[in-house]
Amino acid sequence: MNITVIGTGYVGLVTGTCLSDYGNKVTCIDIDKSKIKSLKSGILTIYEPGLEIIFKKNVSNGNLSFANKINHKINESEIIFLALPTPPNEDGSADLKHVLNVAKNLSEIINSYKIIINKSTVPIGTTKKISNIFKKNSKINIDVISNPEFLREGVAVKDFMNPERIIVGTQSKKAIKIVSQLYQPFSKKGTKIYFMNEESAELTKYAANSFLATKISFINEISQICDLTDADIDKVKLGLSSDSRIGKKFLNAGIGYGGSCLPKDVKALISYTNNINYDFKILKSVEKINELQKVHIISKIQNFFNNDINGKHFGIWGLSFKPETDDIREAPSLEIIKNLLELNSEITAYDPVASPSIKKILGNKISYSGGPYEMLDKIDALIICTEWDEFKNINIKKVKTKLKSKTIFDGRNIFDTKLMSINQFKYISIGRKIK
Ligand code: UGA
Numbered sequence: 001m002n003i004t005v006i007g008t009g010y011v012g013l014v015t016g017t018c019l020s021d022y023g024n025k026v027t028c029i030d031i032d033k034s035k036i037k038s039l040k041s042g043i044l045t046i047y048e049p050g051l052e053i054i055f056k057k058n059v060s061n062g063n064l065s066f067a068n069k070i071n072h073k074i075n076e077s078e079i080i081f082l083a084l085p086t087p088p089n090e091d092g093s094a095d096l097k098h099v100l101n102v103a104k105n106l107s108e109i110i111n112s113y114k115i116i117i118n119k120s121t122v123p124i125g126t127t128k129k130i131s132n133i134f135k136k137n138s139k140i141n142i143d144v145i146s147n148p149e150f151l152r153e154g155v156a157v158k159d160f161m162n163p164e165r166i167i168v169g170t171q172s173k174k175a176i177k178i179v180s181q182l183y184q185p186f187s188k189k190g191t192k193i194y195f196m197n198e199e200s201a202e203l204t205k206y207a208a209n210s211f212l213a214t215k216i217s218f219i220n221e222i223s224q225i226c227d228l229t230d231a232d233i234d235k236v237k238l239g240l241s242s243d244s245r246i247g248k249k250f251l252n253a254g255i256g257y258g259g260s261c262l263p264k265d266v267k268a269l270i271s272y273t274n275n276i277n278y279d280f281k282i283l284k285s286v287e288k289i290n291e292l293q294k295v296h297i298i299s300k301i302q303n304f305f306n307n308d309i310n311g312k313h314f315g316i317w318g319l320s321f322k323p324e325t326d327d328i329r330e331a332p333s334l335e336i337i338k339n340l341l342e343l344n345s346e347i348t349a350y351d352p353v354a355s356p357s358i359k360k361i362l363g364n365k366i367s368y369s370g371g372p373y374e375m376l377d378k379i380d381a382l383i384i385c386t387e388w389d390e391f392k393n394i395n396i397k398k399v400k401t402k403l404k405s406k407t408i409f410d411g412r413n414i415f416d417t418k419l420m421s422i423n424q425f426k427y428i429s430i431g432r433k434i435k
Pocket residue numbers: 121149150151152153154209212216249250251252253254255256257258259260261262321322
């Protein structure tokens with residue numbers, strides 16, 4: 001099929017590249033000239049494991065191409081994906097200007113039937129709103145459908161290629177037929193495609209991210225109870241998650257959820273429900289707990305140093321909001337660094353890939369280390385903010401020798417408490433005590 005993808009962020013670039021790998025002719029469009037220049041010259045603009053290999057393959061076989069202008073071969077495409085940002089407005093609601101502007105521009109240039117597939121996360125009713133723009137500006141019959149994306153950064157290619165489900169919101173028989181054809185390679189592999197109305201599809205996306213955020217905030221509150229008692233979060237998680245109704249995933253206590261999706265979507269659903277006069281009580285708490293959880297580790301650090309961290313030097317391992325990505329949006333590390341700097345401490349940070357992204361924001365307010373060990377002999381304590389494998393598999397004996405203070409605050413519970421005890425570390429983690 002001939003496909004255009006508008007927007008080359010995480011969702012757009014992964015969607016376009018993966019669909020081209022299934023033999024579709026895909027053009028990815030973005031108004032950002034430097035992004036397109038880079039992609040055209042064969043350089044990926046995001047770090048995503050597994051993406052580069054299929055990107056290079058499909059650029060060279062001609063299945064994947066890039067352009068700046070929205071009208072570039074647009075009328076040759078049967079399907080147009082919208083993968084545009086919906087950033088939060090000040091009140092938390094989703095800003096739809098990019099989606100609606102592109103819809104208006106498209107409505108003025110499209111000259112034959114097309115399916116517009118919206119991948120962007122949008123409030124309930126937006127698909128119909130987009131559809132109305134086409135009805136108002138064009139005489140051409142267009143189907144606008146909702147097809148939310150569930151891919152996770154860091155495993156986006158795997159998620160796209162092997163989705164657990166595909167959600168399609170449309171009531172058009174013609175669209176159902178074409179979309180079924182598009183996703184046939186996935187349904188052949190056993191992936192279920194659920195067709196529903198547009199509003200249900202839109203809400204499914206918000207509900208999914210909000211539920212995941214709820215699981216995280218729930219386990220983080222349980223970890224707080226562990227901190228106040230002799231319960232141990234690892235044991236509680238084990239007992240809790242062996243109930244298949246509860247499940248094992250998304251129950252890792254830590255320093256809170258970050259990223260571009262969970263925080264944004266929780267905010268947007270709270271704002272949307274406020275506007276329809278529904279008080280989404282659980283979700284409001286979920287958000288509040290997450291804010292508190294990000295800085296809870298600061299009180300642990302302050303307690304440890306008897307409220308005197310002025311001039312103390314902290315090392316940070318991990319800056320990205322989670323492993324396998326250079327994305328630092330809403331990363332708990334940022335909040336922790338901000339708080340520590342306000343308390344006049346010095347910071348040296350290391351991340352396997354995200355240091356350049358943090359440098360753009362913090363510049364020389366903090367120092368950067370070329371590796372995990374280099375900073376250790378200079379610091380009063382190490383703080384772990386992201387559970388990269390590089391840290392999980394670290395040579396603990398080397399850390400023991402270099403880290404003179406032997407003090408570790410582990411915001412992601414990556415080390416076994418027994419191991420820490422045997423090696424005489426002062427080890428403070430989340431909801432666990434050293435044995
Ligand atoms: C999330 C969803 O998981 C995807 O399904 C969705 O498609 C995506 O948002 C989106 O809307 O585009 P993502 O933001 O990439 O994906 O990251 P997650 O893997 O969900 O992690 C979010 C945050 O939760 C991270 O900061 C992570 O450290 C934290 N987390 C996750 C925990 O603190 N505990 C856990 O047990 C799991």
